[in-house]
């Protein structure tokens with residue numbers, strides 16, 4: 001009897017010690033993911049832990065890693081480098097242009113991330129693939145299906161057209177839904193995004209991502225960058241609804257004109273613009289698109305020869321052409337799918353209600369845009385579709 005009691009006490013004591021040891025060890029809440037950050041050519045590795053903890057980012061040329069299994073370069077990150085939510089953003093600098101690198105993050109007490117592999121850009125890079133999608137907020141499992149399809153393309157980067165989560169101010173929606181769904185892709189492909197209405201312009205959005213510099217809140221409410229011969233611009237269609245909305249929108253428009261003029265002067269071969277609410281739409285819920293923004297932005301896109309514009313908000317796919325500008329609505333990333341008016345807007349070319357993404361292939365002076373279907377949704381049933389292009393078009397550089 002007494003032996004049995006001692007045994008029980010020993011088991012309980014062991015359990016307490018074991019749980020104590022477990023709770024002391026920091027772990028990832030978000031596995032490492034990538035962003036472009038402020039410095040051209042730099043790559044930002046981000047992660048989130050349950051408690052602040054020091055870490056080391058190990059990285060090396062992907063070729064070295066595949067031949068030796070070693071990551072020879074390292075960057076130490078002190079525990080205090082995190083923000084108050086234990087989110088870390090660490091920029092790797094001095095990387096070779098147009099080169100593949102592998103990396104991993106090891107936390108202070110030995111917890112190790114998977115190895116990711118990314119490519120850097122170069123000034124004149126004109127052969128690469130990137131992907132675009134949007135409106136992922138409701139069903140993480142459907143979002144993950146789209147993510148896995150995109151990951152198979154090994155895109156150089158990914159752009160999201162907004163409404164990433166149901167409510168941008170709820171940290172757990174990012175942790176357990178968004179970053180769970182994007183994990184297979186975002187460790188290898190830097191993530192660019194714009195604000196949807198569901199992000200609510202929340203600090204959690206800005207804290208999550210390393211975005212290029214631009215303007216507005218945190219200097220990242222709108223942004224731009226070059227990737228090889230392509231100029232990328234992200235805008236905020238919610239600006240008018242935010243505090244000092246009118247002044248904010250005037251700032252954004254002035255910035256946009258200067259940014260597009262500078263890109264043209266640098267000789268950008270393609271200009272792609274991304275924002276959430278479409279200017280033109282045949283969707284049942286947002287017909288005929290945002291006419292107020294259209295009156296201001298569309299003439300600017302025409303004036304500066306924007307190649308194509310990508311939006312979301314409508315949970316479907318639509319391709320339109322207006323005055324020579326291609327408008328793609330890509331909102332099929334996991335939110336409940338929506339339908340169309342029986343009479344589409346005049347510039348509408350193709351429409352489909354399906355989970356999907358857009359694959360953009362830059363090939364010298366050509367850019368091929370392909371709509372890749374992932375699944376249909378029938379009631380609650382998700383029916384996978386073959387990932388072969390349902391719509392495609394070829395655009396030429398100026």
Ligand SMILES: [Fe+2]
Pocket residue numbers: 162163196197198276312313314
């Ligand atoms: Fe939206």
